[in-house]
Every structure is written in structure tokens, then in C-alpha cells.
Amino acid sequence: xxxxxxxxxxxxxxxxxxxxxxxxxxxxxxxxxxxxxxxxxxxxxxxxxxxxxxxxxxxxxxxxxxxxxxxxxxxxxxxxxxxxxxxxxxxxxxxxxxxxxxxxxxxxxxxxxxxxxxxxxxxxxxxxxxxxxxxxxxxxxxxxxxxxxxxxxxxxxxxxxxxxxxxxxxxxxxxxxxxxxxxxxxxxxxxxxxxxxxxxxxxxxxxxxxxxxxxxxxxxxxxxxxxxxxxxxxxxxxxxxxxxxxxxxxxxxxxxxxxxxxxxxxxxxxxxxxxxxxxxxxxxxxxxxxxxxxxxxxxxxxxxxxxxxxxxxxxxxxxxxxxxxxxxxxxxxxxxxxxxxxxxxxxxxxxxxxxxxxxxxxxxxxxxxxxxxxxxxxxxxxxxxxxxxxxxxxxxxxxxxxxxxxxxxxxxxxxxxxxxxxxxxxxxxx
Amino acid sequence: xxxxxxxxxxxxxxxxxxxxxxxxxxxxxxxxxxxxxxxxxxxxxxxxxxxxxxxxxxxxxxxxxxxxxxxxxxxxxxxxxxxxxxxxxxxxxxxxxxxxxxxxxxxxxxxxxxxxxxxxxxxxxxxxxxxxxxxxxxxxxxxxxxxxxxxxxxxxxxxxxxxxxxxxxxxxxxxxxxxxxxxxxxxxxxxxxxxxxxxxxxxxxxxxxxxxxxxxxxxxxxxxxxxxxxxxxxxxxxxxxxxxxxxxxxxxxxxxxxxxxxxxxxxxxxxxxxxxxxxxxxxxxxxxxxxxxxxxxxxxxxxxxxxxxxxxxxxxxxxxxxxxxxxxxxxxxxxxxxxxxxxxxxxxxxxxxxxxxxxxxxxxxxxxxxxxxxxxxxxxxxxxxxxxxxxxxxxxxxxxxxxxxxxxxxxxxxxxxxxxxxxxxxxxxx
Numbered sequence: 059x060x061x062x063x064x065x066x067x068x069x070x071x072x073x074x075x076x077x078x079x080x081x082x083x084x085x086x087x088x089x090x091x092x093x094x095x096x097x098x099x100x101x102x103x104x105x106x107x108x109x110x111x112x113x114x115x116x117x118x119x120x121x122x123x124x125x126x127x128x129x130x131x132x133x134x135x136x137x138x139x140x141x142x143x144x145x146x147x148x149x150x151x152x153x154x155x156x157x158x159x160x161x162x163x164x165x166x167x168x169x170x171x172x173x174x175x176x177x178x179x180x181x182x183x184x185x186x187x188x189x190x191x192x193x194x195x196x197x198x199x200x201x202x203x204x205x206x207x208x209x210x211x212x213x214x215x216x217x218x219x220x221x222x223x224x225x226x227x228x229x230x231x232x233x234x235x236x237x238x239x240x241x242x243x244x245x246x247x248x249x250x251x252x253x254x255x256x257x258x259x260x261x262x263x264x265x266x267x268x269x270x271x272x273x274x275x276x277x278x279x280x281x282x283x284x285x286x287x288x289x290x291x292x293x294x295x296x297x298x299x300x301x302x303x304x305x306x307x308x309x310x311x312x313x314x315x316x317x318x319x320x321x322x323x324x325x326x327x328x329x330x331x332x333x334x335x336x337x338x339x340x341x342x343x344x345x346x347x348x349x350x351x352x353x354x355x356x357x358x359x360x361x362x363x364x365x366x367x368x369x370x371x372x373x374x375x376x377x378x379x380x381x382x383x384x385x386x387x388x389x390x391x392x393x394x395x396x397x398x399x400x401x402x403x404x405x406x407x408x409x410x411x412x413x414x415x416x417x418x419x420x421x422x423x424x425x426x427x428x429x430x431x432x433x434x435x436x437x438x439x440x441x442x443x444x445x446x447x448x449x450x451x452x453x454x455x456x457x458x459x460x461x462x463x464x465x466x467x468x469x470x471x472x473x474x475x476x477x478x479x480x481x482x483x484x485x486x487x488x
Numbered sequence: 489x490x491x492x493x494x495x496x497x498x499x500x501x502x503x504x505x506x507x508x509x510x511x512x513x514x515x516x517x518x519x520x521x522x523x524x525x526x527x528x529x530x531x532x533x534x535x536x537x538x539x540x541x542x543x544x545x546x547x548x549x550x551x552x553x554x555x556x557x558x559x560x561x562x563x564x565x566x567x568x569x570x571x572x573x574x575x576x577x578x579x580x581x582x583x584x585x586x587x588x589x590x591x592x593x594x595x596x597x598x599x600x601x602x603x604x605x606x607x608x609x610x611x612x613x614x615x616x617x618x619x620x621x622x623x624x625x626x627x628x629x630x631x632x633x634x635x636x637x638x639x640x641x642x643x644x645x646x647x648x649x650x651x652x653x654x655x656x657x658x659x660x661x662x663x664x665x666x667x668x669x670x671x672x673x674x675x676x677x678x679x680x681x682x683x684x685x686x687x688x689x690x691x692x693x694x695x696x697x698x699x700x701x702x703x704x705x706x707x708x709x710x711x712x713x714x715x716x717x718x719x720x721x722x723x724x725x726x727x728x729x730x731x732x733x734x735x736x737x738x739x740x741x742x743x744x745x746x747x748x749x750x751x752x753x754x755x756x757x758x759x760x761x762x763x764x765x766x767x768x769x770x771x772x773x774x775x776x777x778x779x780x781x782x783x784x785x786x787x788x789x790x791x792x793x794x795x796x797x798x799x800x801x802x803x804x805x806x807x808x809x810x811x812x813x814x815x816x817x818x819x820x821x822x823x824x825x826x827x828x829x830x831x832x833x834x835x836x837x838x839x840x841x842x843x844x845x846x847x848x849x850x851x852x853x854x855x856x857x858x859x860x861x862x863x864x865x866x867x868x869x870x871x872x873x874x875x876x877x878x879x880x881x882x883x884x885x886x887x888x889x890x891x892x893x894x895x896x897x898x899x900x901x902x903x904x905x906x907x908x909x910x911x912x913x914x915x916x917x918x
Binding site: 144240368371455 | 512514541542543545569570571572573574575576577578659662664666667668670671672673674675678685701702771773774791792793794795796798799800801803805882885886887888890893895896897898900
């Protein structure tokens with residue numbers, strides 16, 4: 059991919075809109091920091107930065123935070139603060155032909171606040187929204203420069219070598235697997251023999267794969283990884299659990315929330331009912347644990363990390379923080395350089411030593427696509443990762459980037475969050 | 489409590505037995521490090537150190553690790569390595585009158601290896617075992633010095649101001665609550681409104697209480713803490729959830745695994761059944777989450793930290809690491825100073841600034857007792873912590889004590905684990 063080329067342009071100074079979309083991560087605010095700090099250095103092109111409260115919803119409802127009212131220290135502090143400081147949203151813009159009113163409202167809001175730049179920080183769905191907003195320029199005649207800023211713990215965006223947000227969740231999962239594995243190893247003689255940890259990843263098993271970094275040898279946890287990419291084979295799985303307990307004394311299993319039977323049914327959908335007979339939508343970890351107990355009777359424990367994994371800024375990957383900042387910075391540079399409807403990507407130049415740079419691709423290429431874990435990254439038996447996978451993953455969790463602490467607790471920043479005064483007389487219901 | 493007084497004694501040099509017992513922690517190995525390094529400095533009294541593999545089971549089965557075969561660096565590295573490096577056990581020694589054979593076997597093993605010091609690292613049950621072993625001296629005529637080394641994430645040992653292991657799990661829980669709380673806050677507008685995190689503590693709510701350190705003001709998570717000490721009142725709980733979502737837009741709930749109804753029935757025991765009609769022993773988090781959904785229909789997420797919380801050395805409290813080392817060191821000093829059947833304790837001298845020292849109490853005082861969270865530490869409505877509780881907890885999570893990392897993963901040490909050659913002709917079945 060070509061590196062960003064900054065071509066000088068003559069253009070009137072206009073304001074920028076930035077927003078966060080989809081599930082948040084430990085480092086999405088580092089991207090915000092990159093966007094905001096870089097925009098400040100391009101004051102010839104970019105005036106004020108307005109951040110949408112809760113993604114595109116903030117644009118539609120004219121609910122925006124005036125970023126210039128935040129101190130420089132607060133903006134800097136975003137780099138070490140997890141979650142979406144401006145509020146995120148799960149909200150997908152419909153197609154222009156399906157809901158023209160939303161597009162017209164966007165133009166109304168953007169025009170009222172002289173917004174000429176649109177930076178949208180999110181994953182697959184969000185890049186689709188960014189692509190749609192870029193249509194305001196073409197089909198609807200409102201001039202706007204749209205640049206996506208990639209973010210997703212799932213690591214499933216195409217073209218980019220990895221997604222900011224993934225490296226930190228990968229590190230959290232690898233560290234947690236290592237630590238819990240040591241715990242089970244020490245208890246197994248007289249107590250827990252099987253430990254199941256559920257991690258995120260409904261369609262792609264990247265996060266589950268990262269647990270493989272915790273061990274190098276067959277006896278080191280995790281002993282079994284269950285990927286969404288590999289149809290679940292109950293007898294083979296149970297046989298492998300038994301073999302691990304026999305050979306190593308215990309078995310550590312990492313299961314992706316998206317692990318599924320060959321017919322596509324999720325393992326988590328186990329048909330469990332509560333005391334009232336209602337279907338119990340539970341995690342997959344207890345389902346797998348029960349399965350093991352029924353077959354072998356082993357004492358088990360299970361954990362569901364859920365939001366803890368993607369919010370764990372306290373154990374973030376330094377490389378991930380750097381990349382998150384870099385894509386935010388690049389987005390602004392691409393925009394003021396005259397590019398439109400693009401997304402910066404991470405380009406890997408080498409794995410050992412790890413070298414990367416920032417390129418970009420058209421939004422139209424990335425929207426609504428998913429990159430799964432390739433078969434050659436998964437061990438032949440389907441229960442582990444291969445050396446090529448390890449080479450791919452290892453650099454992404456490298457380095458520590460600890461937040462500052464106050465009285466033993468991370469000193470995460472909180473925005474003042476001054477709301478931009480509304481200029482439109484009308485409300486918009488989303 | 490009086491400080492340890494080292495009274496010089498003339499005694500033949502004898503070997504020491506050290507073992508880990510009960511659920512492990514992020515810092516129990518730091519206590520091991522304290523015992524081993526201090527014993528090495530008392531070579532006039534203590535010869536070799538043999539570590540029981542899997543607690544007292546290692547003594548009964550003559551399965552011991554020769555600690556002198558480990559390098560000085562490995563022993564030092566125990567200070568930053570979580571879980572029980574020597575293997576722990578859930579095994580309670582029966583009373584002398586119920587199982588004399590076990591006591592006779594212990595004497596046999598100890599005599600064969602000239603063991604004159606017994607250091608037992610554990611919680612309530614383990615102190616009971618240590619106390620029983622000390623009877624070898626009196627009733628059975630085998631001279632041995634027994635000292636307990638306190639450890640438990642539950643923080644429920646009496647007399648000691650806090651228990652090594654607790655400060656680190658408290659820090660993990662406070663940090664995780666803060667981080668997950670920020671995550672939910674950013675998603676709540678269009679997605680998850682209620683987040684439930686389950687933490688350990690079957691009888692005492694200390695760990696749940698620690699989550700309260702994440703927020704200072706009513707709108708800051710956690711909004712609701714469910715303690716084992718407070719009988720669960722479903723209508724009041726559901727009302728409070730609704731109020732939080734109305735007032736703050738979301739609600740973060742931390743629930744102790746031991747939360748129970750007024751009749752003592754655990755919330756976790758929800759009578760759920762799986763697809764085969766078998767009782768499903770699940771966590772309490774999904775039960776609480778379902779309860780909220782049924783009553784209010786809010787979208788929810790839940791997490792169960794399980795072993796992750798007590799193994800999380802990567803975010804250990806520095807104070808906790810120091811205290812874990814200190815009680816290990818003190819145990820050896822007490823023993824060579826001539827004290828027997830005692831346990832070192834942490835004595836708080838002041839909270840602000842935090843000052844502590846090490847005292848000791850007789851094992852007979854601590855065995856099988858539980859210290860619960862006092863009512864004055866719990867908010868009047870039963871759903872939060874008070875300022876006195878905050879003053880008690882805050883110093884215990886203070887300071888960071890990061891492990892070294894290699895390639896982005898903590899470099900935890902693994903023992904060589906050379907087994908001490910057996911001297912007895914007989915096997916002993918446990």
C-alpha cells in the first residue's frame with residue numbers, strides 16, 4: 059500500500075466532526091488523541107473539532123462535544139484512557155434510498171456547524187457508515203471529506219495487517235491465560251482439573267488465538283482453543299480434554315464466544331432454561347464446562363472476561379497504543395492531504411524485528427467485510443495455533459504502556475464534555 | 489500485638505518444611521520467597537528447605553521439592569510469580585483421634601528428613617492443619633516448630649488487619665470495575681445498560697467491597713454491590729437498578745459469589761437446568777443479569793472473573809507484595825526465635841499515611857475463624873461501601889509492582905522442581 063502523500067491544497071478552513079462507533083476498546087481514545095492533536099497542527103485547514111456524542115447519533119441529534127474546551131492535558135490523557143470517552147453507539151446508517159431523511163439531517167447539522175471533515179472511528183459496520191456519509195459529497199452535493207479510523211478488538215477488518223484495539227485485548231487474553239493456567243496447575247492435584255475461559259469473537263477467532271501466546275510447549279496452557287472457524291466436534295474435544303488431564307494433570311480451555319457446531323448453531327445456545335422455564339442466554343464457558351463434567355466428572359472452574367478484556371487499558375500493548383494513535387494521526391493527514399473516503403491501515407513490513415508503517419485503502423473496499431483466522435494459523439487438530447500464527451501475533455502484544463495511577467487506581471481522564479450550542483430549531487428522533 | 493522478639497537459642501540445626509495450601513493468590517509465592525530467602529540467612533538454625541508438593545499432601549506422600557536446587561534468581565523471581573509454584577492442595581488434616589495414621593506418617597517423614605520446622609502458607613483451614621501439626625510436638629513427642637504464614641484472597645482471617653493476597657485481588661477488582669464501567673458508560677445510549685460482574689467471596693464480601701474503590705460519587709460505578717453479609721432483597725435491588733438506569737443511563741453491579749437470600753440460599757443456586765434436564769451449577773452473574781432483564785428488559789452483559797482475579801499478578805498491589813514477603817520472613821524469624829504454633833499478622837498503625845508492622849498470634853486463635861465485612865463498612869442501603877471502609881481498603885491496593893515482561897508476556901518463573909529422594913520404603917495413600 060502506498061504511504062500517505064500529503065499534497066498541498068488550497069482550501070477554506072472548515073470544522074471537523076469526530077465520533078466513536080461500535081464496541082469500544084482499550085485504545086480507541088488513543089486514536090481520538092491522535093486525531094485531535096494532529097488536527098490542532100493543521101489549523102490552516104481544520105478549525106474546531108466537534109465530537110459526536112455516541113457516534114453518528116450525535117451528528118443526527120446535533121449533540122456534540124466542543125473538544126476545544128478540553129485542556130491539552132485531558133486530550134493527552136485520552137491516550138491512556140480506555141473505552142469511548144465521547145460515547146459510542148451501535149447504530150448503522152441505512153442506505154440513501156431507504157432513509158433519505160437521515161442524510162438530509164446530516165447535511166443540515168454539518169452545514170449549521172460548517173463541518174467539512176468527518177472522522178469516524180470504528181469497525182466494519184462503522185466503515186459502512188463512513189462510506190455512506192461520504193455520499194453526501196457526491197450524490198447530495200454537500201462537500202465533505204470522510205476518513206475512517208480503524209478500531210475493533212475482533213481484528214477482522216480486511217487489508218489492514220491488524221486492527222487497533224486488538225493488540226491490547228490479545229495481550230490481556232494471553233496474560234490472563236498464563237496466570238489462570240498457573241493457578242489451575244497448582245490446584246489440580248486435589249481440586250480443579252479443568253478451567254474454561256470464554257473470550258470475545260463471534261465470527262473470527264483472533265482473540266481466542268491470542269491465548270496461544272501464553273504457552274509454547276504442548277503441556278503449557280492453553281491446551282485447547284475452540285475457534286469459530288473450526289466446527290465443534292464434541293467427541294474429539296472431550297477426548298482431547300481427557301488426554302490433557304491424563305498427561306498433564308489438568309486442562310485449560312479457551313473458547314471463543316462464537317464457537318459453533320457444524321450446522322452453525324452456537325455452543326452458547328445450549329437450550330438451557332431457568333427456574334421459570336425461560337430460555338437462558340448464557341455464556342459458552344459454562345456450557346463447555348458442564349459438557350466436560352458430564353463426560354468425565356472433572357472438577358471445573360470457568361471465567362467469562364466479557365467487557366473486562368476489551369477495557370483492560372491497565373495491561374495494554376504498547377504497540378497497539380502506538381498504532382491506535384498513528385491511525386488517528388494519519389486520518390487527519392490523509393484528509394488535509396486531499397484524500398476522501400479512505401481508511402488508514404497498518405502495513406507490516408517485517409515481523410522480526412517488527413516494522414510497520416501506515417498506508418490507506420478506499421472505504422468501499424473495507425466496509426462490511428470480515429477477515430477470519432486463516433486455516434494455516436490453526437493447528438492441524440483444530441485446537442491450537444501454529445508458528446506462523448505466533449509470528450503474526452507476537453509483535454502485536456509487545457511492550458507495556460501503563461497508565462498513571464493515583465492511590466493505586468488508574469488515573470483515567472474524564473472529559474469536561476461541554477456541549478456545542480445547538481443551531482437547529484428542530485429535534486431529530488433516532 | 490507485640491513485635492517479633494528474636495531470643496537467641498542454642499539448638500541443633502534442622503531442616504525446614506514449607507508448603508502452600510488452599511486457593512492460591514497472586515502473591516503467595518512472594519511469601520515463599522520471604523520464607524526461603526530468610527531461612528538462608530539463618531543457616532545456624534535451618535539446614536535445607538524442603539517444599540511439600542501440594543501442601544500437606546507432599547508431606548504425607550514424601551513428595552518434596554529440594555529448594556536448594558533452585559537458583560537464587562528463580563527464588564527471587566517467585567516474588568513476581570502468581571499461583572502456588574510448589575503446588576497447593578485442598579486437604580484438611582483430620583483430628584488426631586480420627587486419623588492417627590496421618591500424624592504417625594508425618595512423624596515418619598519428618599524424622600526421615602530431619603525436619604524440625606514446619607511453615608504452612610494458607611488460610612483458615614490451613615491454619616487448622618498447621619495447629620494440628622504442632623500437636624506432633626506435644627502429644628506425640630516429635631519436636632517440631634510450626635508457624636503459619638497467612639494467605640487468602642478472601643481477607644477473612646481474624647486478628648490480622650488484612651491477609652496477603654487480598655490487596656492484589658482488591659486492586660484487580662477495583663481496576664476492572666473502573667474499566668468495565670467506562671466501557672458500559674460509553675455504550676449505554678444505544679446498547680448495554682446493565683453490566684454485572686461476579687467476584688469471589690463465598691462467605692465474606694471483602695472482594696466485592698473493593699470494587700467500591702473504583703468510584704467516589706454516586707453516579708460513578710459500581711452503582712450496586714451485593715454482599716454475602718446483606719440478605720438479598722429482590723424488589724429493592726430491582727428498584728435500585730431502575731433508578732440508576734434512569735438517573736445515570738446505566739448500572740454497574742458487582743456481585744459476590746456468596747450473595748444469598750434471607751433464608752441462606754445462594755442466588756447462584758437458581759435451579760437452572762440444561763438441555764438434558766440436569767441441574768446447571770452456574771455463576772451468580774448470569775442469574776442476576778437475567779433477573780434484571782426479566783424485570784426491566786434492559787440489555788445486559790455479565791462477566792465472571794473467577795481465577796483471573798486471584799492470579800492477576802500483572803496488576804498486583806505493591807503493598808500486598810511487600811506484606812506477603814514480610815509474613816514469610818517473619819514466620820522464619822519467629823521460628824528461629826523460639827516461638828511455636830503462631831502466625832505472623834499485619835498490624836495497622838495508621839491509615840493516612842499508611843503504616844504497618846508485623847505482629848503474631850497463636851494459631852489456636854485463628855484456626856477456622858472467619859472475619860466478615862462489618863456492617864459499618866457497608867452503606868445504610870446495603871448496596872455500597874462507607875468512608876471508613878474506603879479508608880480501610882485504600883492503602884491495601886496502593887502501589888504497582890509489575891512483573892518483568894519478555895516479548896509482551898510476563899516472565900513468570902518456573903521451578904526446576906527437583907524431587908527430594910524418598911527415604912521411606914512405604915507409600916502413603918491420601
